[in-house]
Amino acid sequence: MNIAEFKKNLLQDKISSAQEWFFIISVSLLCMIVFISSDVFLPFLPEMTKYFNTSMSLSQMSLTAFIVGLSLGQIPHGLLSDRFGRKSILNLMIPMFLLATLGCIFSKNIEFFIICRFFQAISASACIVIGRSLFSDVFEPLKAQRAFAVLVPLVSLSPALAPSIGGALSIYFSWRSSFVFVFIFGLIISLFVFIFLPETKPIEKRTKNLSLLSILNNFYIMLTDLKLLYYIFIVCFSTAVWWVYAAGAPLMFHKMDYSAAIIGLLYLPAVIPYFTTSLIARSLLKTKSVNYILNIGINGMMISCLLLFLLESFNALNVWTLMISVTLVTGSNGFLLSTAMSAGILHFSKNSGLVSGLLGTLQLLAGAFSAALIGLFANVFDKHYYVNLTILFIVCGSILSYVLKRKVIKHEAIKSF
Structure with a gap:
């Protein structure tokens, strides 16, 4: 070369x-x-x-x-x-x-x-x-x-x-x-x-100016942009849901009497579908819009939520049914995280470094919030707690995603008018 x-x-x-x-x-x-x-x-x-x-x-x-x-x-x-x-x-x-x-x-x-x-x-x-x-x-x-x-x-x-x-x-x-x-x-x-x-x-x-006033003005423009806020929320929502499993799996499976070696292997079924659906999202971008792909991810999250609710209701939670539901959750995440992250950075491509830093920091805080919740209830964390917390995150996240998306659509319609 x-x-x-x-x-x-x-x-x-x-x-x-x-x-x-x-x-x-x-x-x-x-x-x-x-x-x-x-x-x-x-x-x-x-x-x-x-x-x-x-x-x-x-x-x-x-x-x-x-x-x-x-x-x-x-x-x-x-x-x-x-x-x-x-x-x-x-x-x-x-x-x-x-x-x-x-x-x-x-x-x-x-x-x-x-x-x-x-x-x-x-x-x-x-x-x-x-x-x-x-x-x-x-x-x-x-x-x-x-x-x-x-x-x-x-x-x-x-x-x-x-x-x-x-x-x-x-x-x-x-x-x-x-x-x-x-x-x-x-x-x-x-x-x-x-x-x-x-x-x-x-x-x-x-960027020509790094004064405090200029920096604050850039933050104001970004944090009042509804479309960017929507992408930021999707990144934080999908990260928080993933970290409920990432931080909680060792506690949950330890209480199910699995060894540390087996627990380590149980991360693979969560990671593989995420990687696969991210590549599918990559292919879909040739012909479909960002919102279309994000809708697939959010709908997948809701289906996962329904499955978890049914498993809990019929007392059918075991390692196999849990891994099927986790696969659906992380597979849905594959449509959300990379798509929203790239859309947010490209939306403000002139200041892509600042947007990248902002997205990364907020994503880290979302993961830390989930991990902190797990740590707070570590003594009682089991498969039922995992299911209930995941359902709560998905329901709240999906509702807020829908509300934000409607606001973005309404705002874009007013601008075009």
Whole structure:
């Protein structure tokens, strides 16, 4: 591959099909680094607690520090990349990520380790925010949406994949191996960024003003735009429903007397349909509208909700019926998340970095809200609690989605009139 020619053709949206897939997969890996670095060390937590001679709660603070850093970093990185360019921010943040990862590897105490995890998250947040912005920079809208339909499910696979990688490493190596893996992964990503990625945000298309007044004005415009609010809500709704299962599955299946190894495998039936329906959504975008695809997802959620209600009513809940219902829920999510995420970013393509950061932060908060609810009722969480909470989320989310959609349609009709 001629690198100079690839960069030139990429900026003109004239790359071949093979080069397009290379770019999409590379950007997906850039975004995946966030969740790989977040979760790959989880199987090592007991070993790390012993090594640092500390408590399990303090060891888990390293995960909290990562989530806080990820939350704080996304919007600023979006703003800065809109103003100074995508690659210039990545050129600063990727070396910072590698240094923070080295800090984790060579940590001698838990306090320094937690600090390194925080800066690892701050720098990694640039990768996912800017990664989501790249497609809107170089592709026309339809191609960008189809690229998102590949990126989002691949990134969503990483939280399930990372602990499995960590578990495999734990058989042969110490806890440091998980961060050596992350460091090597980061080096591979840096090669893509430094060698193959051109600056996709030219000077003439950058935000000219980063004053507080300008930033607040941009937020006001975005948060009063009904269509963007609708897309944001769909992203948060679908994420919250997924996290009820993601955070609750270990508690639920443990009470059903399944081992940790089996519980890990029970994530696969949830992830595979999500990835499959995201690819179906990608194909549908050739001929169908965004609203058509979102309607499929919401209708699928309601069917899943009805199935869960019937299973609960007839006392037919077991691992098999639960997995069938979870498959329907996550399959419906595949139509919702990538479609709404891409539509939201493309709706404000001029400030795609800021929108990407805003969407990512709110998505993270939605997932944290679900996880917090699970943690609050951890002692009583079982299959019945999971079903009732999922039904509540789907019913409320579907009703609010319908109300917001009607408002958007009415507003668009008034504008066109």
